Amino acid sequence: MNGARRVDGAKRMLLPAPSVPAFVEAVKEVVARNARWVPPYKSGTLYLRPLLFGSGAALGVGPSPTTTFCIYTSPVGNYFKGGVGEAPPISLYVAGTYKRAVPGGAGGAKAAGNYAPCFAPSKEAKALGYSETLFVDATTNEYIEEAGASNLFAVLPVASGGFELVTPPTDRGTILPGVTRASVLAIARAELGHLVSVAERPLRLAELENAKEIFCTGTGASVTAVGKVVVPTSLGADVAGRTYENPGWGEVTKAVAQRLFAIQWGDGEDTYGWMHVVPA
Numbered sequence: 001m002n003g004a005r006r007v008d009g010a011k012r013m014l015l016p017a018p019s020v021p022a023f024v025e026a027v028k029e030v031v032a033r034n035a036r037w038v039p040p041y042k043s044g045t046l047y048l049r050p051l052l053f054g055s056g057a058a059l060g061v062g063p064s065p066t067t068t069f070c071i072y073t074s075p076v077g078n079y080f081k082g083g084v085g086e087a088p089p090i091s092l093y094v095a096g097t098y099k100r101a102v103p104g105g106a107g108g109a110k111a112a113g114n115y116a117p118c119f120a121p122s123k124e125a126k127a128l129g130y131s132e133t134l135f136v137d138a139t140t141n142e143y144i145e146e147a148g149a150s151n152l153f154a155v156l157p158v159a160s161g162g163f164e165l166v167t168p169p170t171d172r173g174t175i176l177p178g179v180t181r182a183s184v185l186a187i188a189r190a191e192l193g194h195l196v197s198v199a200e201r202p203l204r205l206a207e208l209e210n211a212k213e214i215f216c217t218g219t220g221a222s223v224t225a226v227g228k229v230v231v232p233t234s235l236g237a238d239v240a241g242r243t244y245e246n247p248g249w250g251e252v253t254k255a256v257a258q259r260l261f262a263i264q265w266g267d268g269e270d271t272y273g274w275m276h277v278v279p280a
Contacts, residue, residue, distance in 0.1 A: 001179045009109035014063040028278045030071045035280035037075045047076045084257045085249045089227025090131035092147055095121045096232045099138040101174040108173040136205055144168055144203045150216035151181040155252050165196040168203045180217040184256050195252050213250030223257035225249040
């Protein structure tokens with residue numbers, strides 16, 4: 001899925017991209033050649049950052065005549081301190097003035113230009129004591145898009161009874177189709193039907209008031225519980241001042257995190273065909 005997303009993003013930026021099989025083989029080769037840097041079991045991970053960029057000898061504003069594909073790698077420590085369910089939940093501050101993406105733009109592409117604009121609002125949110133920024137749509141300020149560089153999920157009560165796991169859809173091109181997001185959706189649909197139904201639909205900011213759980217997903221954090229969401233007064237009278245608060249990890253958040261980590265660490269059976277064995 002990472003390779004396929006690389007191909008889609010490259011089309012938007014008019015860059016040639018390696019095929020999906022070539023991408024996967026390149027990742028395997030990088031891991032194999034850096035096997036000595038893989039941290040001991042459960043003490044960290046080998047982080048991979050594939051990069052595709054125009055590198056031609058041209059100064060004009062246009063597609064580069066030459067493209068470079070490379071993969072950076074580095075050992076990193078565990079994101080969670082204390083394990084799943086024990087790490088403190090993060091807090092999110094809803095961006096009022098700042099917008100991450102617009103319809104018709106390139107918000108759905110995994111490009112550096114989609115990360116840099118998030119730095120300023122993130123810095124401001126952290127200065128106010130929050131962990132990260134939560135972005136809403138650029139046209140109405142009503143619908144949730146992304147939390148910093150992560151996708152967002154909410155567990156909401158259903159009128160007919162039970163609960164629904166909701167995440168905003170990516171079909172408008174303003175939200176990055178995260179691979180961890182897709183993994184969580186697959187696990188929830190296949191294994192958590194006794195806890196929640198699953199829906200990819202527009203998620204109103206106002207709905208978070210009634211959320212039972214909220215969590216974020218991404219490559220670095222995998223699954224991160226959200227304990228608080230605060231809406232600034234500058235966003236509009238209909239949602240201003242609303243706050244979601246939850247003291248810890250909920251049942252659904254913990255279940256998807258434990259299952260995903262079990263597959264990644266090799267502690268649980270990979271029934272989805274996600275894992276690749278790389279001979280050192």
